[in-house]
Amino acid sequence: MFWLMILIFLFWMIIFVDFQRGFKSLPSIDHQACKDERSLISVIIAAKDEEESIKQTIETLLNQKYVKLEILAVNDRSTDLTGSIIENISAHHPNVHSITINNLPSGWLGKNHALHIGAQQAKGTYLLFTDADIYFHENVVSQAVTFLKKENLDHLTAAPNLRAGSFFLKGLISFFLFGFAYLKRPWTANRPSNKGGMGVGAFQLLTNACYKGISGHRAIRFRPDDDLAMGLRIKKLGYRQNLVTALRSLSVEWYPDLPSAFKGFEKNAFAGLNYSVSFALLAILGVFTSQILPFITIWSDRLPLQIISAFTIGLLFYLYALTTRHLTTYSVWMVFGLPFFAMLFIYMLSRALLLTFLRGGIEWRGSRYSLKELKKYYRNSEEE
Structure with a gap:
């Protein structure tokens, strides 16, 4: 677990360098x-x-x-x-x-x-x-x-x-923007x-x-x-x-509210993941491992694991605050809700993907679009 947390910390250090350069250019x-x-x-x-x-x-x-x-x-x-x-x-x-x-x-x-x-x-x-x-x-x-x-x-x-x-x-929106920024x-x-x-x-x-x-x-x-x-x-x-x-x-x-956000996310969730099941599962696993796990491992009885987890959490808070400050008008104090917002996001993404598969597509604004059609036209638009 210690070496996994080292890899997660290094990942966020790379994101840190990218964020520092990136947000300055917006x-x-x-x-x-x-x-x-x-x-x-x-x-x-x-x-x-x-x-x-x-x-x-x-x-x-x-x-x-x-x-x-x-x-x-x-x-x-x-x-x-x-x-x-x-x-x-x-x-x-x-x-x-x-x-x-x-x-x-x-x-x-x-x-x-x-x-x-x-x-x-x-x-x-x-x-x-x-x-x-x-x-x-x-x-x-x-x-x-x-x-x-x-x-x-x-x-x-x-x-x-x-x-x-x-x-x-606000937390869900700011977390979505955070994920959107690094992805x-x-x-x-x-x-x-x-x-x-x-x-x-x-x-x-x-x-x-x-x-x-x-x-x-x-x-x-x-x-x-x-x-x-x-x-x-x-x-x-x-x-x-x-x-x-x-x-x-x-x-x-x-x-206007969380249920509306869940409903709206159904339209774009799978499209944002290129209609790939493996990519969707990887995204859910990735959010849990990189943004929730450090808040669990910090309670370990092993001091080295506690230390690297604490550094990772500090880095996450900083990057989340950077995104919130540049892309929203929300208070940066929102950052302390990060693990809860991450769990909410995982629920929203899992729900959207499950409904897409159960329905065989998406329903939006009174119209239904099949998953088969969406995949077909997605491939065509990528090739054009």
Whole structure:
């Protein structure tokens, strides 16, 4: 056990070096100076049953300064008042266009199809893909375009503030971001090579030419992780990309409570693990061994094991705090809940994988997608 803990400690030391370099390369656009942008920017929103948030999202976009926007709000088969709300706003604002989708063609996920339809009607030099529950600070689109042009980028994606109410929901979100950071290394998006890449669904700004160059959403039409898949494809095809944070300029309530988070995780869990059972089991074992086991072995009666466990725990707390400080607005005191959040994450991941297999696929926003189809289109998108 002592030598296993030595290996775990060395693993986190490697992550420590990567985190130190990586987070320094993630700029924020919160204080980016604004400039008037004369080019048209097409904002494309996919909305399915979003009556509680769509009005606020569109209104905060209408309040944007220093930019010329057209807003294409796509009502994707909603069964609530989403469509009526969009149509009412568009009747009073000529730059808001209401698009309604009544049927989902085979071979497409609903959100990806809605964004694809919106993009087909977009006239802007720049396209901004976003969600229907995002709050935009009045200068953020101008700040983003200014940054994109200053850095000569084709694609800019921004991480928002993920609002959460309860302590355990904040813990689950911050733990997810911690795992995402060491597994996906999001800062690779900001490096010149075409390896790595990143996409955040809340804010994907890219040139129209770049979007067409990657074959748009058609190339990722059956990917539940459409935002990340698009970012990876953009980078793979040699376009210039950056990930930034916008914790003061963008915000979203990712999930209102823990049950909603568990439900939402069902959509992306298996996709994030490349639809691999062995990878999924390895992920569960890896989280337990590297992030829970040290809190158990520190109670050993062997002093050397206690010492290395204590050093490992200290390193884990530091890395978790670093992630929390850079990617959230939560208190760094959250770090002391790490072992509990890790167990909660293992439960959530195990639950999502079990349900995916029992159902033979995923259910999302009223639609069901088979695992066979998801795997097929995942392989196809990787080969294209």
